[in-house]
Amino acid sequence: MPELPEVESLCRFLAERLTGRTVDRVYPLAVAALKTYDPPITALEGLAFDGVARHGKFLDLRAGELHLLVHLARAGWIRWQDELPEAPPRPGKGPLALRVRLAGPGRAGFDVTEAGTQKHLAVYLVRDPEQVPGVARLGPDPLAADFTPAALAALLAGERRRIKGVLRDQAVLAGIGNAYSDEILHVARMSPFKPAASLSAAETDRLYAAIGETLTAAVERSRGLPLRELKAEKKSGLRVHGRTGEPCPVCGDTIREVSFSDSSMQYCPTCQTGGRVLADRRMSRLLK
Known part of the structure; x- marks a missing residue:
């Protein structure tokens, strides 16, 4: 299961590659992984990412007033690709839960995947991270300056x-x-x-x-x-x-x-x- 150090590394990696990039298409492939419906996940299309943060084990990809939050649970992961396949992905029984394709040359983007048969991956699109119950109940971050x-x-x-x-x-x-x-x-x-x-x-x-x-x-x-x-x-x-x-x-x-x-x-x-x-x-x- 990804924990604080791995999620922090994912956060830094994605911040370098996503900040300033515009979302072209979003492909929701595992309906069970989507925990929110308003705004719809496709509301990200046309928006530019302007930052990536971490809340405990939650990734927070910020695009304007929206936050794409991902909890990778036990077997989830982020897979970056400099060039995504041209054909759109098809929903199925594979590990792919969500694909985000960026605008611009190269068709870069990332996949959110989950291995195994027990599916606990969670994806939220919200206007405030505190709308996610798991974020709202978090205790202090052990790497924060005020944790003494x-x-x-x-x-x-x-x-x-x-x-x-x-x-x-x-x-x-x-x-x-x-x-x-x-x-x-x-x-x-x-x-x-x-x-x-x-x-x-x-x-x-x-x-x-x-x-x-x-x-x-x-x-x-x-x-x-x-x-x-x-x-x-x-x-x-x-x-x-x-x-x-x-x-x-x-x-x-x-x-x-x-x-x-x-x-x-x-x-x-x-x-x-x-x-x-x-x-x-x-x-x-x-x-x-």
């Missing part, structure tokens, strides 16, 4: 949940998902099951530093890369997430996993839990 250790401490105060779940909650912090929450907690040397409200001032400061360090480094690694390489770069840069059974790059212990119904998390026992192996919920059910 004190701000993090205030968010964690009174939280009854475990820190892993809090970090993934978009209403608490915008843009962090399953992968980077694993990475942040590993850098912070913190158990994913630690109650958020129990963090000491020193632990909160350590977590704050880990958030900034992890996300900033991921954004910098992605800077300047073509879109087709961003997913591979994310995977290669992860230290614990998705690396069950591999040695921890810090201490050499075996990276462990806890599985849930629709996701899993990875951690290092030595670095994060004092050597204790956390119970794997999936295996526990199988052994009953």
Whole structure:
């Protein structure tokens, strides 16, 4: 799933190529992906993009008074093409959900795609990003200048949940998902099951530093890369997430996993839990 660093890289990539370019045609191909109808998606035609922004994991492509917002969900992506096929695309069962063709020579443009059978990609055309419920409920951006250790401490105060779940909650912090929450907690040397409200001032400061360090480094690694390489770069840069059974790059212990119904998390026992192996919920059910 694209998270803050990948969406930030998409934002920068598209800003360089879209700003000042006029939309020639819009081809909506997956009706289920379109979450708004007024204004219609074709209202973009004839307008020029004048900026690209990010709200958590949402891309915001601004054209005059309209905002094309895209949430890539688990398997969505943006594919830029310097020369789109001349023939218009046909709706079907493939991954293509939306095509935007730009005016001018070369037929440049981009496709919004979604792989797999579970379709959660969301596209909105609105006059104000706050009209999108997912944007309206977002918490602070962890890379924003006003996100301070004190701000993090205030968010964690009174939280009854475990820190892993809090970090993934978009209403608490915008843009962090399953992968980077694993990475942040590993850098912070913190158990994913630690109650958020129990963090000491020193632990909160350590977590704050880990958030900034992890996300900033991921954004910098992605800077300047073509879109087709961003997913591979994310995977290669992860230290614990998705690396069950591999040695921890810090201490050499075996990276462990806890599985849930629709996701899993990875951690290092030595670095994060004092050597204790956390119970794997999936295996526990199988052994009953």
